[in-house]
Amino acid sequence: MTLTARSLLIPTALGVSLLLGACASTTPAEEDTAVQEGSAAQADLVSVSDSWVKAAAADDGMTAAFGVLANEGGADAVIVAASAEEVSDMVELHEVVSGDDGTMVMREKDDGFSVPAGSEHELSPGADHIMIMGLARDLEPGAEVTVTLEFEDGSTHEFTAPVKDFEGANENYDGDHGDSDDGHGDH
Known part of the structure; x- marks a missing residue:
């Protein structure tokens, strides 16, 4: 792998990882809803x-x-x-x-x-x-x-x-x- 390809691959992988992490995060309201839904009625x-x-x-x-x-x-x-x-x-x-x-x-x-x-x-x-x-x-x-x-x-x-x-x-x-x-x- 050339130096140019490697320098492009690292920022791309980092960007994809940050994007996926942002999609998986929840707001406090979403966390409250998840806790309520997980609690038994x-x-x-x-x-x-x-x-x-x-x-x-x-x-x-x-x-x-x-x-x-x-x-x-x-x-x-x-x-x-x-x-x-x-x-x-x-x-x-x-x-x-x-x-x-x-x-x-x-x-x-x-x-x-x-x-x-x-x-x-x-x-x-x-x-x-x-x-x-x-x-x-x-x-x-x-x-x-x-x-x-x-x-x-x-x-x-x-x-x-x-x-x-x-x-x-x-x-x-x-x-x-x-x-x-x-x-x-x-x-």
Whole structure:
């Protein structure tokens, strides 16, 4: 190789290397996006097992979904809302607490359900549950209901729960839900 060819080759190789390096670099905003995309969404960390929905007639007006929420992640996950579009357009996260008179009452849980990192949160009759109100159709044993959970980071997780007969968990509503005229009596 001649001296002239070598002197042209070195700057060309250096220029190509700088150009490729500039193409590969990212801005801080692009790095933030990559970190966010690489981070697991809360919905990806939580699974639902032993899920089921209490059988109910549409005339009953409501039912509830139960199960075990397990968080395999390293940070808490918080469920802030739920939906069951095929059977209702009104779904709330509920808890059961002792009322002023000592009876157990259910009420909407404004801060949602927290599923601790590496742990579980149980949804069960007489405790935290997903309340499905304004039923659009009867829910017979053996049918299935699809429920979508929404997490505080905006991610969602869908699960399908079988409908089962269950006698119990007939708590009263606290506050505005207690009016028998609104169709939201016992569940």
